[in-house]
Amino acid sequence: MPTALRSAPPARRVVRARELAVIIPAHNEADAIAGTLDALSRQTAVPRRVIVVADNCTDETGWRAAAHGAHVIETKQNAHRKAGALNQALAELGDDAPPFVLILDADTRIEPDFIEVALAQLAADDALGAVSGLFVGERPTSMLQQFQANEYIRYGTQIRATGRVSVVTGTASMFRTAALRDVAAARGTSLPGTPGDVYDRAAITEDSELTLALKNCGWRMVAPDACVCTTELMPTWGDLHRQRVRWYKGMLDNLREYGISRVTLRYFAQQAMILVGILTIATLLLLTALSIAAGAFAVHGLWLALGGVFVAERIVTVWPGGSRARLLAAAVLPEIAYDMALQAAFLHAVALALLRRDTAWNHVTAPEAASLVPSR
Numbered sequence: 001m002p003t004a005l006r007s008a009p010p011a012r013r014v015v016r017a018r019e020l021a022v023i024i025p026a027h028n029e030a031d032a033i034a035g036t037l038d039a040l041s042r043q044t045a046v047p048r049r050v051i052v053v054a055d056n057c058t059d060e061t062g063w064r065a066a067a068h069g070a071h072v073i074e075t076k077q078n079a080h081r082k083a084g085a086l087n088q089a090l091a092e093l094g095d096d097a098p099p100f101v102l103i104l105d106a107d108t109r110i111e112p113d114f115i116e117v118a119l120a121q122l123a124a125d126d127a128l129g130a131v132s133g134l135f136v137g138e139r140p141t142s143m144l145q146q147f148q149a150n151e152y153i154r155y156g157t158q159i160r161a162t163g164r165v166s167v168v169t170g171t172a173s174m175f176r177t178a179a180l181r182d183v184a185a186a187r188g189t190s191l192p193g194t195p196g197d198v199y200d201r202a203a204i205t206e207d208s209e210l211t212l213a214l215k216n217c218g219w220r221m222v223a224p225d226a227c228v229c230t231t232e233l234m235p236t237w238g239d240l241h242r243q244r245v246r247w248y249k250g251m252l253d254n255l256r257e258y259g260i261s262r263v264t265l266r267y268f269a270q271q272a273m274i275l276v277g278i279l280t281i282a283t284l285l286l287l288t289a290l291s292i293a294a295g296a297f298a299v300h301g302l303w304l305a306l307g308g309v310f311v312a313e314r315i316v317t318v319w320p321g322g323s324r325a326r327l328l329a330a331a332v333l334p335e336i337a338y339d340m341a342l343q344a345a346f347l348h349a350v351a352l353a354l355l356r357r358d359t360a361w362n363h364v365t366a367p368e369a370a371s372l373v374p375s376r
Contacts, residue, residue, distance in 0.1 A: 138232060
């Protein structure tokens with residue numbers, strides 16, 4: 001009986017140090033850094049130059065990174081969080097920096113052909129400043145994490161459908177060094193920030209701010225289907241709220257700094273639509289409660305038909321997530337409650353932005369052996 005044929009492993013090449021540098025900012029990521037570096041070693045285009053930036057670490061992050069073959073540097077008196085750590089690492093590359101730089105979070109795993117595809121995209125289009133990853137969540141272990149996983153799947157579906165990249169994600173993105181140098185040269189004049197810095201030290205969401213900076217400098221960006229990365233999901237409602245308050249407030253702060261322009265107009269519209277969604281859901285709940293109290297509540301065929309279309313859309317947009325994702329989407333009401341929790345975080349962020357108050361960085365330690373969702 002003939003032996004079953006097995007598919008050959010993908011061909012690999014080593015990406016020379018003068019082609020690409022991988023920079024991984026890490027603050028107390030001893031639990032996750034090994035998995036991130038292992039994913040890099042499985043790339044079809046294996047990077048030779050991997051730099052882990054140990055930023056004010058009090059654990060074994062640096063030691064574990066070095067044990068996995070990475071070059072480790074420690075930040076010097078960094079008080080500007082992730083943006084400051086990345087600025088120091090990019091400055092250390094100096095004038096001999098390679099033409100492309102991959103910025104990768106220490107708790108993120110990238111698909112085996114991420115680097116190969118991103119390099120090909122940048123090499124084929126000189127107007128392209130960045131290739132953003134499409135992030136998916138780890139394998140959910142609770143309903144809360146399934147909510148987030150569904151949200152991330154829908155975000156990827158939206159990018160594929162529109163071709164628009166709203167934010168070059170900080171989880172995993174590759175940049176053209178010339179684009180980063182353009183941003184650094186414009187800081188303090190046409191862009192906010194300190195002259196010579198790639199990342200704005202004051203930005204609490206450095207990825208969204210850098211996206212606005214790149215677009216203001218005229219650079220394009222894409223998010224190919226193959227550039228998938230897996231990132232952590234918040235384990236508790238408190239962690240989720242703090243994460244989203246920081247995300248929302250970071251964008252609001254960025255828009256205040258940039259003002260209304262051709263680049264930012266769509267982002268202002270997005271924030272306005274969030275407020276419209278909050279008012280719409282609040283109004284719908286109020287009218288439903290009043291109709292029930294008055295004994296006038298009734299279900300009409302037209303609303304059932306519209307509701308069926310809504311449910312179908314919710315299911316289809318999370319289809320790649322599997323049966324658990326589809327069942328949760330079909331239930332509808334739990335996801336509406338989740339959306340309302342996100343809206344509460346947005347209102348909290350608006351209040352903080354109006355009061356000019358800062359929000360704390362929310363660091364979550366993920367289990368070292370967390371299993372990951374298949375992304376294909």
